[in-house]
Amino acid sequence: MAIQCPKCSSTLIAARNMGKKVCCGIGIVAGGAQGVSNALKGAKIGGEVGAFFGPSGVFMGRVAGALIGAMIGGVSGGMAGAQVGEIIDDRVLDNYECLQCEHVFRID
Ligand SMILES: [Zn+2]
Structure with missing residues (x-):
């Protein structure tokens, strides 16, 4: 059409696509905040998994877990934001x- x-x-x-751009940005920020709590959880899980590999494994596990948790939060937040923005663009x-x-x- x-x-x-x-x-x-x-x-x-x-x-x-203003709504999409704005909401994607908001989503990344909000997701980043969610990512911080994910990072803490990830660090804890990573530390426990890493414990199998000794003291340096705990440290590596915590760092990797924190990074993965933070990334998942930011990415999913951005994607959710973009979806909300698309709806706003279409309807509002x-x-x-x-x-x-x-x-x-x-x-x-
Ligand atoms: Zn015209």
Whole structure:
């Protein structure tokens, strides 16, 4: 389906995806916060697993566990944020911009 500008009927339309961009950013930050608690859990689990390999294993396990936990938090937060943003783009924001006359509009 070609999207048309309601003002000048141009079909040169760009999706702005503002909600997606903003929410993805928020999600990464929120996910990062979640990641901190994941990191603590990861460090604990990593330390326990690493204990099988002696004292240096505990240290390595904690570092790896913390990093993995933090990454999972940030990535899943960003993905969840992008999904929420997509819904906001589709339903709430004026998501389309005419490249011809710069008119911003949304499609119901
Ligand atoms: Zn236009």
